[in-house]
Amino acid sequence: MEMQVANEWWQNEVIYQIYPMSFQDSNGDGIGDIPGIISRLDYLAEMGITMIWLSPVYQSPMVDNGYDISNYQAVNPIFGTLEDLEELIRQAQVRHIKIMLDLVVNHTSDQHPWFKAALADPKSKYHDYYIFKPGQGVGGEKAPNNWRSNFGNGSSWTKVSDRNEWYHHVFSPQQPDLNWENPALRQAIYDMITWWLKKGIAGFRVDAITFIKKDQDFADITPDGNDGLGKVKRKAENRPGIADFLQELNATTFAPYGAVTVGEASGVPYEEYDEFIGANGYFSMIFDFHYADIDIYSGSEMYKQRPWSIKEWRDRIFKSQLAIQKVGWGANFLENHDQPRSVSKFIKDPVWRNYYGATSLGVLYFFLRGTPFIYQGEEIGMENASRQGMNEFNDISTHNNYDRARAEGWSADEALAAVNKRSRDNARTPMQWNASPQCGFTTGIPWLAPAGNQPEHNVLDEQVDQRSTLNFYKAMIQLHYHSRWATTLTTGMFEPVLDTPDSVIAYRRVDREHDLLIMVNLSSQVQAINVEGGPILLTNWDPTLVKPGILQPYQALVMERKHG
Template identity: 40%
Template sequence: MTIPKRMWWQNSSVYQIYPASFKDSNGDGVGDIPGIISELDYIQSIGVDVIWICPMYDSPQVDMGYDVRDYEDVYRPYGTVQDMEVLIEQTHARGMKIILDLVVNHTSDQHKWFLESRSSKNNPKRDWYIWRPARYVDGQRKPPNNWIGNFGGSCWEWDEHTQEYYLHLFCPEQPDLNWENSATRQAIYDSAMEFWLQRGVDGFRVDTVNMYSKGDMVDAPITDPKSEWQFAGFQYCNGPRMHEFLSEMNQVLQKYDAMTVGECPHTPDMAKVLKYVSRKEKQLNMVFQFDVVDIGQGPYKFQTTPFNWGLPQFKHAIETTQNLIRGNDGWTTVFLENHDQSRSVSRFTSDAPQHRVAGGKLLSLMMSALSGTMFIYQGQELGMVNFPMEWSMDEYKDVDSSNYYKMVADRSHNDPKEMHVAKTSLQHLARDHARVPMSWSDAPNAGFSAAKPWMRALDDAAICNAKQQQSDKSSVLSFWKRMLQLRKQYSDLFVFGEFDLLDKSNLEVFTFTKTWQNKKALVVLNFTAEEQKLVYPTEVRSQKSELLVSTLDTPASDKLAAYEGRIFMLES
């Protein structure tokens, strides 16, 4: 079998930065681009190859910058286009690459395109967004269909001035662009992509990448009888022209050898996912599938209780994303955290004081042994955890969290028991946990800012911060550095190798092998707070094994400690 040429982005580890919360350089309580530049040496020291900057574009910040007012400008509290040019140059000077967030399913309602579009029905840009007349039921004005928005409520907003509805899959302030219009698409490529590619950006994380072709926009099936608005993800994702649109977009990207990673929700069919990421299809390099991070979520994400899943479900989700590249020309991603997820130590292991370091190392070891391009979110390398239950709802800043809490209050008439259940779920799953300021030191505000931060810093910065962990050989940060080095050293096996799950039904221990030609590694992960017997599954029992790495400095020969992980090299 001929091995296809390896692309630079395949063997890369990517470090994601949320600008508002990374580092404040000017004392206004908000992170900024000069703050990122000041910590590039720290980022480089982790051993990553690429940085990904969440939206830093000019924006009213209704949805933390995912409502773009101008693709060709920067949100002033973060800095300027010139600051971005310095960041690009300084990142490249350290041998790293930089990608941006590409948000082109929708714009802000303050974008000049939308201001024109809503100015009149015969404006040349009217068709750049998705406008529809009202439906009337028993004389009552109703939206064109029953779709629920991603943040609740109808995803149609009535425009009094032109007497029509416009579509917004997210906030009302985020109107959806009409990709069916070729002039709109060209403007997107010029303004949102080429403007930054020409300034040296190396690619994009593509937001909501499978939502651009909306299909026939008929009513969604009724899955929530209590609501007028229904989940429609399978209606507006993966529509009939998606592959055509992405192939066209890729023609722009190819000119710059730019990488793409698409956010691909509501796509359980792996054949559909593979078509997006197959090398011969020339659409996307890879996507984020949500199998792993959706574990334990309810039908409406927060309608759930913490830890209501078993380890076999987690294994199956990882197996699904790993098998995407088996025997084909596709590519996959490895991630447990991002700006839309709570902290992985709190979700998948334990953030109890005695276990959080072990849990952080266990997840680092597991991720580093999985195939695909790896993505690490700021603070994950320190083992940062969710903020505590005691924090009031005032500390939750995300529109998704506040909308959900308000919906439960309205539906339950502020029933104390229902409100407690809602807050418990938010404390486990809310996006807010990823958005607290980065813990840099034990100084006030976790060393993030000289001023009160826009969002409260964690109270535990005294025991979990970057400054302390940099000089502590037993820290989560030191272990991440070690694992990223090993991942590079054994890249055939860990980045490109075949994943095989062993002992699927085991409720305590996650065991898998990685194989590349005649090399094989065994990965054993104890996902419990109890000691577990070290057992070699029958498939590998006859093979000699040599310990490559453990999350413990001195592991026992026949037992796995709580949240211990090990990798063995096997001899056939």
């Protein structure tokens, strides 16, 4: 039976994520900024983008690249001013582009005035804005429990100098967790969110939100490493009681403004998706990491990578789509600021990554049921960097994972190879606007060295090459949203196609009007397929080489089947 879904406005968006430090520098200091983003709005509008998700531009010491916020209502001077951000909102609106901000409310920076006040006076109201506990042992010199930080290296507790008190942090010590058990803290957060919504933003991507509820027993857990610690997520991710916080958050802030919200909701089983994105869910849509993180055992231990197959990946994608379709709406992605480049991760044969690999992955995820997210540079097929030493990495999580691998007995070469594949820096290298050494990103020295593949992947060259990844992405957007098949590709039902070779992922999008078949060969071998022919709406291969019943290496196609 076909599920009836209300046609929410955000179901018709194409969302483009911008990592501000790395998108466009306007003043030559080597760091991307808001005026730089404004200067590239026409590029995004021409591509067909209708909403920008802006990674954090708030005031921050940048220990975790902006996800450690020291003032929620101020802009980091390296990015510009609050007036610049307001101008970005206005200029985007002129081009029919909405702005979505990142919302980081599990923790603040240790430089936030709230936390400074909490440290200065244990009796101040701000002390209860955070999670403080006495230490164990003589003089409280031992952490309150054996929880390991989610960044994978050391305790999730840090001792306060000169007194028997420790504060909690799921992530780095510079990111103390907020105490959501405190109603006064929650109200302060809600006031801040409302302040931003009144400025005309469309909504928020909600960061690490499943960590806001901690088990209040704060008990030790069974160790899962030779450091005697256990993963903090076992006591602080999607825990019982979180529903009360999330319902209140939505009812107080998002719902009254009709805001779009995208939950970064790791740790949520499919059986609970109805609570998160159902008719009365906490969020508009959700990122599902079950298939995105197929190459690792745990997001906090990205140095531990696992073998996987296309068939297993296909099964995970199908399971995700069917689970989300039953209850609500998904946010479809392959890349973001925390993920390596998709062509480097999912296209196992490097020879096929440029154009064919990039476009086959594009078709695979872009026509799934849900709202597609494009991460900056994905549309030109950007690849991972290859760093020769740890001094070349910026990301704190990469360094922590390297240290953890070494502590677990890995050699320096093994640990370096592992973090090279999975470092968050891979997504954060400068956007490649042209083939020059600075990539057209800056006239200065980039804050992070470019990936080095700008001669093969850059906007300037791809704009004029009709068979480029960039122009193929434009064609995908045109087909998805501006063709007579747009409704089917947006709200049509997802139906998996199971009778295919193991390296082929195929599915249908079906409604009363159309029956569309999407097929992607993710191998370097020709694959025979048992499928009825039909008009081809889009393919990444030369149409003259397309043969019925055959998929060329890394060929992707969208075709119309005879309805009924």
